[in-house]
Structure formats: C-alpha cells, structure tokens
Amino acid sequence: MRPTTKDLAKAAGVSLATVDRVLNKRSGVREETVNAVNEAIQKIGFVRNQNAANLARGRNYRFEFLLPETGDDFLATVIGRIKEARTALRLDEINVSYRCALPNNPHRAAEILAGVSPEDSDGVAIMAPESPQLRDATTRLVERGVQVVHFISGQPDLRPVDFVGVDNNAAGATAGRLLGRFLAPRTGKIVVVSETMNSLDSVERRLGFDKVLSRDFPNLTPLPSLETFGDPERTSRVVRTSYENHADIVGAYILGSEARLAIEAIRKATDPALQVIIAHERTRYTETMLRERVLDAVIAQNPGHLVRSAIRLLKARCDQRQPLVSQEQIRIEILIEDNLDLR
C-alpha cells in the first residue's frame, strides 16, 4: 500500500497535526521538525493522495483559455475541443472556460491579463503573439499565484511558463521539405502567402522553410512573403500579380492558420493541379482541399491534444506535480489525403 499521512507521522516521530502543518506549509513548526518530516517523506516515499486532498478541501480547478478576439477556422476548431474537454472534465471537478478576449494590440492584451485574479482562475492558457508587454503581464500573473501556459503562439523557451505548441521553425522546415520532394525534379519559384509577417510564428516558419529550400532544393526559389491582412481583394490582387510577374511559379506555401483566402486567390490566378501547395492546420476547409487535391499536404498540430495538454500542465502545476513529459510533446503532423480519415 502507499504510505499515508499516518505512516508519515510515525516515520517522522511527530503527530498527524504536525505532519499536516508541514505538508500544507502552515506556520508554527520549528525548522528542525520541518526537516525531520521532509526527510521522512523522502525516506518512505510519501506522496499526497491528491484525490483525497481535493475531496477534503472541496477543491475544484478553474482553468481559462484566453484566446484572440477574432480568429479563423483553426481557432474555431480549438474552441470546439475546449468545449469537449469542458464536458469531459466536469466530472473531475475541473472547470474549463474560454474567452475570446485578447486584442492584437499588446498593451490592451496585457490589460486583460492584468484583470485575471487567483480568485477567479487557478490557471490560464494564453494564446497571443509574443510581445514585451505580454511577457511582463505574464510574469505579474504568475506572481499573483495564477498558473500560466503559453498556448500555440508565444515564446517557447520562456521559463518557468510552459509552452504548448509546436516548434514553428521545424514546422516550416517540414513544409519546405515536402514541397521540395513533391516538386522534384522541377525548377521554379514558390509563392509564400501569410496573413501577416508581424508574428513571430510566421517568421519562424518562414525561416525554417527557407533554410530547407536553400540547402536542399536550390532549384526552388521562394518569393518574398505576400501578406493578406485578412482582406480577400488584396489577397486576390497580390497573388495574381505574383503569378503574372513570374511565369515559372510551381508551388505555394501558405504560412498562417487561415488558408482559405490564399487558396482561393491561387485558384483564381492559376490551375492548382499543376502546383504543389502546402498549408497549415487541419480545418474542414483544408480537409476538403486535400481531398480535392488542391492542397498536397497540410502541416498540422492536433487541437484536441493542445487543449488537453494545456489543461494537464496547468493541473500539474496546481498540484505541484511533474507532468509526463513525453505526453505533452506536440507533434508536427503531416496530413495527406490518405491519413485524413481516422478510424
């Protein structure tokens, strides 16, 4: 059997009350005694039964996803998974909620974060582009005792806050290699379309993409990134101009998580069957495009996994437990028409 607090009390030679004081960091215990208890914890391998503790405490976890104010199909999918997790986890006394509240403006986004208090939330998952303002706001949030993970976009290596998402550099490299291999041995230019290049995510993808192309596929020349800014007409125009100016465009890489605008512009400008086109994120739209062979591959991250991983990390932090690292690594998925359907 697993040792209980009683066993611990016996092993440490103190009473249950003292064990309780130490475990829950209450005051009024000599340092010496604290050490004795901690040593006993090591010695007998005591681990608190979190379920029993939560039961006694009547605890429930409140986790909130702070998402961008406006979003695309991918965000909608993420929200769907959040709702799913919400219903599934209610039985475990975990309340999951979300708010599409974060504006693009980093100052105003930071203000939203400033409004989050440990009274309302045990932890938040923040989906927002990296910025100094957000970084500061995050630090203050953590100081106030709210657990934080950065979600999908943001700074990967900003400890002690965890990052849930993929390495965008590697994602871009993956896209680059597939494009190169699908196109070989053809020669030509590659259109690169992004919603905006103002986000670190896009920049990193582009860097990874370019690196692979320049090193391993010198026959392919990526053009400067076209930005859509979410505007259909602008997108149509810049994409058409590109195809008009370069007769030897053989493929396209769509950087952002909103592929629709770019793809529709490309379809208007040229015959997609003669191009190799790669986009990011699985949505109903990209699925359809894969099936219709407009898209040749989609580089994706699993939204359900992202959501559950964020929640597990937040809970692990609340419980002061180590998460199972291998479970929380988000994979860069490659989707083609044949591995789209799940059993």
Next chain:
Amino acid sequence: MRPTTKDLAKAAGVSLATVDRVLNKRSGVREETVNAVNEAIQKIGFVRNQNAANLARGRNYRFEFLLPETGDDFLATVIGRIKEARTALRLDEINVSYRCALPNNPHRAAEILAGVSPEDSDGVAIMAPESPQLRDATTRLVERGVQVVHFISGQPDLRPVDFVGVDNNAAGATAGRLLGRFLAPRTGKIVVVSETMNSLDSVERRLGFDKVLSRDFPNLTPLPSLETFGDPERTSRVVRTSYENHADIVGAYILGSEARLAIEAIRKATDPALQVIIAHERTRYTETMLRERVLDAVIAQNPGHLVRSAIRLLKARCDQRQPLVSQEQIRIEILIEDNLDLR
C-alpha cells in the same frame, strides 16, 4: 455544486441506504423503488464521484498488457512507454503491468488468455494477431468480467471490445502515396518487404499500398512481397535477387515494424540514396535511417499514445464511463527528417 448521494436520496424520496443499494446494485429493493431512484438520477443529473468511491472502497485498478513472446524494436519502445505510464499512474492507484507471454501459436495464446482471471486483473490489453481461437478466448475473458482492448494488432471492428491502433489499410495507402509522390515522375518497380504475410496487419497495409499505386501511380509496379521471417541471411538473399532480377527498381516499402533487416539488405544490394524507401514505426533505428537519408519517410503510430489510450479505455470501462472518443483516435503519423525532433 455537483449533486451528491444525499441530494439524490432527497430527490428520490428515499434514504441514503436505499440510494446506496440501488447504485451498487445490491438486492432487497423493490423494482418500483429502483425505478424511482433511477429517474431521480436522470432528473438531477447525478454522477457518482468516482474518486470518492475509490477512496471509500480502497480500490485500485490492475491493468495488464499481454504482449508477444518475442518482439522487435517497436515492441521495445512500447514496453518503454508502458513502464513510463506505470510510474506516472501509480499515484492514481492504477497498477500497470505487462507480460511478454503470447506465442505465435493461436491455441497456446488462447490458453494464456484463459489463465487471466478477474482476481488478478481488472483489464487486459492484448497484442496478438487476429485468430478465431483468440476471438473466442477474448469473449470468455469478457464474460468472466475482465475488461479487454485489442492493442495495435487484431480486429478493429470486433465489438464490444475496443481496438487501439491505426487503420492499417490507410497506413499502407499513406505509404503508397508518399512513395509515389516522392518518386514522380520516375518509372520503375517497387520492392515490398515484410517479416511475414501471415498477419492481417501486413495484408491490410499491402492492400492499401497497392490500391493507391495502381490507381494513382501506374508508372510504379510493386513486386510480390518478400518475406524475411526474421532471418538476416534469407533477407539478404531474397532482396539481392530482387535487385538483380529487376534493373528498374526505384523504391522499397517495408511493411512490418521491424525495418532493420530489410534496410540492411537493401543497403547491401543497392545504393539507397537512389531509392525512395518507406518503412513503418519510429524506433531509434528508423530515426537514424531518416537522419541519414536512407529512409525517406516513416509511417508511425505513437506508442505512448497507444499505451495511454488503452489504459484510459480500460479504466473507462471499469468505471462504466464513456471515453472521450476524439482523444482515443490513433493517428497515422508521417515522419520525415524535419519533424522528427520534438521541442
């Protein structure tokens, strides 16, 4: 707050004792009263607090993985993940164990299953090729009150036993399409190597592979499957003979989860850099081969996910809960050198 058994008693107009009798299916309650309680459960949306119940009952779950007697690198990886899950889940009173016990012979494997009793195990995950003997043994296991899932290999649509693994037909199709696209526009023959074609898994992969090639890549002709039977010399010989007999072999598809023998044979017979080679399952060996560009892609299923999914399904069955379907779908992963490293 979630309704408790007390709330349920009040709502049903009975005592706590009666509620307990109904919930735990004890005898001595009029059918009428049972119905009244069940209606109240629906009405107030009562769901048993499984943690509290387990605490009171002193319950712990015992799940066992029944694996093949002998195995390859992939099986070793799976075992590693089982051990990982074992340590992680001990805190949740879930005891995970494994036994490399199932021989190839279906009769003897069935005997092993016959030896599993609900006294020792709450649930087992069985990794064994589909056979009538095993199917019967599984049915009897379930009747004895042991939860069962089929693990990685076996029959996908054999209800009410769950299957944890990928659709091998789709996995083969995925391999076929990648091979075809990586090779385009070349023309030639494809070597197909398998450990044995006696397993349904291999057959299904081959079917999916052939279907894609014949429909979408008529320029590529897959050769009849070569079987290694785990014998290095035999493998060397048959592969070399293939390459000698067919000057126009441009690629290879390695069906099984043990790629080493086939790859080494191919390296001896020809220059792998001029071939497109696709194999299954991520192991340290296939990772290395991807990095060295001997392999062009690996079709894989995530062993950690497989293991955890099997455990979650078994636990859900024990608790008579519905699992979260979207979480338990095992994806067909495509690995290339760029999406190999995880953050």
Next chain:
DNA sequence: TATTACTTGAGGTACGTACATCAGAGCAAG
C-alpha cells in the same frame, strides 16, 4: 518567579462514497 511566545500533540469534524448492522414497517401465511 511569573509571564509570554512558540511549538507540539490530541482530538474532533468534514468531504462523498461504500459497506455493515439493526430496527421497524408492511404484508401474507399459518
């Protein structure tokens, strides 16, 4: 020495559920 502060132990109640025991109600058969 008396007073005070700090440390510790002993014991209780609670969380939501399981499980056991006993008492009483209702009812039918003798």
Next chain:
DNA sequence: CTTGCTCTGATGTACGTACCTCAAGTAATA
C-alpha cells in the same frame, strides 16, 4: 395473533486528507 419474510430507514465506521480547537509542553523574557 403470531411468525416469517421483504423492503426501507437510521446510524455508524471507514477511506486519506484538510482544517480547526484546545491543552500542554518548553524556552525565553521581564
């Protein structure tokens, strides 16, 4: 009316932990 049976309620203990109160101990200070 008694006996025996079935159904139900009341009550208690337990699981492992949290949190509270009170008493008693020790040591330092006035």
